[in-house]
Amino acid sequence: MASTTDIASLAALIGNPARAAMLLSLLGGQALTAGELAEVAGVTPQTASGHLEQLRAAGLIRAWAEGRRRRHALGSGEVAQLLEALHLAVPSLASTPPQALAAAPDPAPRRRAPLALREARSCYDHLAGRVGVALAEALAVEGDVGGALSARGEAALRRWGLDLDTLRAPVQGRRPRVFCRPCLDWSERRPHLAGALGAAILTRALETGWLRRTPGARALSVTPAGREGLRRVFGVD
């Protein structure tokens, strides 16, 4: 059982502006180097190094060597959920992009999210943006995103090649993962799909070439094949 001190010290880690900026910048799902993280946090590399070690020790991030630099990513889906929850608990922040916060430590004017980010982007390990929301709504039983998949949605996913039974089955020895979880989208104000299913959808969409990562950005671009496929298989436009 987690004691209150565990929880307090975890929160205290996120409570430092530099560390918070680093974590938020990792929420897009990409792995960044220590130098990049130092920059988004607005601190020197020495300082950043200290912060990263603390975050790593607490399990908030994972890190691995890559040549002479070191890449860092969020530690787990729980951490991503935690950051989302934190974001939703700030009254004034409900509709601001979490990652944009990291890049805008100044009192930024109320800007709309860039078009590309609103269209499609990755949210930790799943698909967000207009496309993510539309897909979620197409798959769910009327008005119940994150609840039951509709029969038609389930059939479409199977036709597309997802092995839903395997996804649903808990993996022996690992903590069971929520199959289908709603994640509130800050650009659309409507939920999209996270959880094991959400992650599998994003993976498959990248595999099949429906979506492509934009180098150096969180936005995903929908390929012509993707646009066509989304309409044909899922009725999403």
Place this chain on the structure above:
Amino acid sequence: MASTTDIASLAALIGNPARAAMLLSLLGGQALTAGELAEVAGVTPQTASGHLEQLRAAGLIRAWAEGRRRRHALGSGEVAQLLEALHLAVPSLASTPPQALAAAPDPAPRRRAPLALREARSCYDHLAGRVGVALAEALAVEGDVGGALSARGEAALRRWGLDLDTLRAPVQGRRPRVFCRPCLDWSERRPHLAGALGAAILTRALETGWLRRTPGARALSVTPAGREGLRRVFGVD
């Protein structure tokens, strides 16, 4: 306008052990006085007063006068979700690699939760503990707690008097609330039901006298009528 610092300062608030203890003690859904909160936090009333004012200003708690004392409760469901998310992100509770477990420096004296709390308790606004978990599993489609309600579960809830259609319909002008959301139970390690449905179930169980609040504690006691009703209506023992 909002910036990273909003998120960081929110986390920093929870990052103080005294404030964290206060917030967690409110997670049971009951409203406590400043004095009681000072005690659970292990600080003097002066100190507690300062903390409570900070928490209130940030929206983490609500407070109101009640005679010559002041009661405090969690500010919103988002705050409760945030605390749950924090709890789940603590490494000692999250999935830990086996080798790390072997190398664990301090095999913490794994204390079990008190019996009453394990049996039934409120978790912010919904039902947790053994009863909460059993009920969730009885209502859900096999192995999919937080996903679809089974036809039988849905029928049982309606028979019991819950108006599921109204619960599902978003209230005009208010942020839509997730209908049915899994909340991982720390005593059972299995999910129970939160969200609008979870809250409605707890409310109705208190109304019908199936459950009773234990004054001064988070535990709920199951009445004889409740035990009988749970078995008859939901097949839960």
Place this chain on the structure above:
DNA sequence: GCGACATTTCGGGCTTGACCGAAATGAGGA
């Protein structure tokens, strides 16, 4: 109004930890 109790305000001591400059370590590339 008076005394008891709950809470808040004020002021000062003290610890914690964020930060940077300087220097060390380690991996690539020529």
Place this chain on the structure above:
DNA sequence: TCCTCATTTCGGTCAAGCCCGAAATGTCGC
């Protein structure tokens, strides 16, 4: 091998904020 670049370690400074004692404010019961 030597040089460069990314990152880490060390040491010392400084500000933030936690905490309590004392005293003030406010409410209740009589």
